[in-house]
Amino acid sequence: MNENKTNINWYPGHMHKTKKEISSMISSIDIVIEVIDSRIPLSSRIPDFKSLTRDKQSIVVFNKYDLCDKDETNKWIDKYKSEGSIVITCDSKNSNDYKKIIDEVKRLMLDVNTKRKDKGLLPKKAKCMVIGVPNVGKSTLINKLVGKSILGVGNKPGVTKGLSTIRVNEYMDLVDTPGILWPKFDNRLQALNLASMTIIKEEILTIEDVAIHILLMLDKYYKEILKKEFGIDEYNNDEIEECFIKISKYKNIPIKGEVDYERVSILIVNTIKQEKIKGITFDRL
Numbered sequence: 001m002n003e004n005k006t007n008i009n010w011y012p013g014h015m016h017k018t019k020k021e022i023s024s025m026i027s028s029i030d031i032v033i034e035v036i037d038s039r040i041p042l043s044s045r046i047p048d049f050k051s052l053t054r055d056k057q058s059i060v061v062f063n064k065y066d067l068c069d070k071d072e073t074n075k076w077i078d079k080y081k082s083e084g085s086i087v088i089t090c091d092s093k094n095s096n097d098y099k100k101i102i103d104e105v106k107r108l109m110l111d112v113n114t115k116r117k118d119k120g121l122l123p124k125k126a127k128c129m130v131i132g133v134p135n136v137g138k139s140t141l142i143n144k145l146v147g148k149s150i151l152g153v154g155n156k157p158g159v160t161k162g163l164s165t166i167r168v169n170e171y172m173d174l175v176d177t178p179g180i181l182w183p184k185f186d187n188r189l190q191a192l193n194l195a196s197m198t199i200i201k202e203e204i205l206t207i208e209d210v211a212i213h214i215l216l217m218l219d220k221y222y223k224e225i226l227k228k229e230f231g232i233d234e235y236n237n238d239e240i241e242e243c244f245i246k247i248s249k250y251k252n253i254p255i256k257g258e259v260d261y262e263r264v265s266i267l268i269v270n271t272i273k274q275e276k277i278k279g280i281t282f283d284r285l
Contacts, residue, residue, distance in 0.1 A: 015180045022052060022129070023052065025129070026129070029056055030124075032053045032056045032058040033058070033101065033131070034059065034132060035132035035136050035138050036063065037064055037137075040193045040282050041281070041283050043282070046131065046132070057108055059108075060085045061087075062077060062089045063132075064090075066092055066094070067092070067278050069221075079285060086104060092140060098141060098145050102145065105128060105172050112124055127172075128172050129174075133194070135179065135197070138179070142166060146167075181194075193283060195209075196210055196214050196282065207262060211265035212237070216235060216237075222280055231247060244259045251264075
């Protein structure tokens, strides 16, 4: 399996529409809040983000920070900060973390509002656009900022359907956007990383391909998790059947004549989807 090159084309109409709507609205936006998955801090970034947002001042939110391997993810945080990005980490279960975003928005608006005050004008409320790939936690983030559940949240891509403006407080309003991807994945590793975190819909890559990728990444970086979760000491593509048989036995999945690859694959993918596995980061510097 060549994980460097792929030819996956997937660009639903609503994503093209969302990009056009963002482009038409961006001139009225003060701050862009870019939400990424802390477990894949490179793969979950939108490649043409800067051109899409026309270099508006932005905040990069490393969401689901409680699920990542902090030692590895912190290297990405340092890299992005060194490139001039404002970075905030958010624990998906900790409401107080999201208050850091409000504080940062107020800080970014300080210069504008100081000038307005000098002119005798009232402070300007920040209009912030939330952007990210599907299923990265944008709706959860907005619910936390607002302080109540106003948006549907689901552990699958595509919950948010259109742009909508939401009042947070007297300092800021948020524009929520549906998750967007890009027309073609040239890098297979990136596509598999996204699929592992349920960001690409499961029908784009086979469930077996995604499961095998997860096993390979755990074997490469997290052998103790591989052993604990799936009962195998190592994984390699030369012994797929043997590994899947061992996992089946470890997880009490019946083997009737031959191993049920689909059922085992779904189980493997669900361990990440249901957040049973923590402390992993698949993108590496």
